[in-house]
Amino acid sequence: MGSLVHHGKLKVRGSDLSAVEARLGYRFSDQAQLDLALSHISAVKGASPRLRSYQRLEFLGDHVLGAVVSHMLYEAFPGAEEGELSRRLAELVREEACAEVADDMELGPHIRLGPGEAQAGTNKRRAILADVAESVVAAVFLDGGYAAANDLVERFWRARLEAPRRPLRDAKTVLQEWAQARGLPPPVYREVSRSGPDHAPNFVMAVDLPGQVSAEAQGSSKQAAQKAAAAAFLLREGVWNGNEA
Known part of the structure; x- marks a missing residue:
């Protein structure tokens, strides 16, 4: 960790935080x-520790991130309807996606923790x-x-927006929406065959829609x-x- 310098009522880690700034650009x-x-509640002593940790910033960052990503999606996918945009937004701001961004930002080593949390590897x-x-945002x-x-x-x-890490929708959901948009009833799935031993079975399933050729x-x-x-x-x-599974 870098040395601490006084900054108002806070002690700011000058050289340490300069490295974070460089990574953030x-x-x-x-x-x-x-x-x-970067200050976890466990590192804060005295009264009102929640007010002097990152928790309030996290609240704000969640909404700022949502607004920025929503605008990015609106511009990047002009043909996408509200439902698709909502699914893409949820994927980009979910916990694991934000944790991956924190890894890219190399924030972990710079999170300020109390002794017990530091020993437990909370960062x-x-x-x-x-x-x-989210707090950094x-x-x-x-x-x-x-x-x-x-x-x-x-x-x-941006890279996550252009190339989602996970499928946005289940293929069955996509097909059901496709059928509904055409005034068709929900798809019907039927078992064509089953083979192989009980511990390693292999199923062949077909999907049927009125007036459509079945797929297996x-x-x-x-x-x-x-x-x-x-x-x-x-x-x-x-x-x-290509974004469903």
Whole structure:
């Protein structure tokens, strides 16, 4: 850790936080904001520890992040309806996604913890890392305004926006929505065959829709085979976009 220097009522880790700034690509006018964003409640002594840890910043950062990512999605996917945009937003701001961003920002080693939490490795917990990533977004917002926060989120979330790490929707859900949009009843799945031993079965499932050619696929469980059949149907119809499973 870098040396501590007094900054108002806070002790700010000058050289330590400069390394964080370099990784973020943003230099704080008030480095105390960044120090607060990296301060876990266990490291705060005295009265009102929650007010002097990152918890309030996390609240703000969650909403700033949501606003920036929502705008990014609105611009990036002009043909997407509200439901798809909502699913994409949920994927980008979920806990694990924010924790991955915290890893990219290399925040873990710089989180200020109490002795017990430090020994327990709290700075490696995914929930804590996610909280701190949001807190840092808030700190940049407070220090530099919306434009600075926007730049930070663009820098660390853009790649995830363009290439989701997980499927956005289940193929069965996509097919059901496709059928509903055409006034068709929900797809019906039927077992075509089952083979293999009990410990390693193989199912072939078909999906049927009125007036449509059935699609078949196999899987190690009925559910997996149903998803594969739905995916096969969507691929055949040319409505598969590569972000479902």
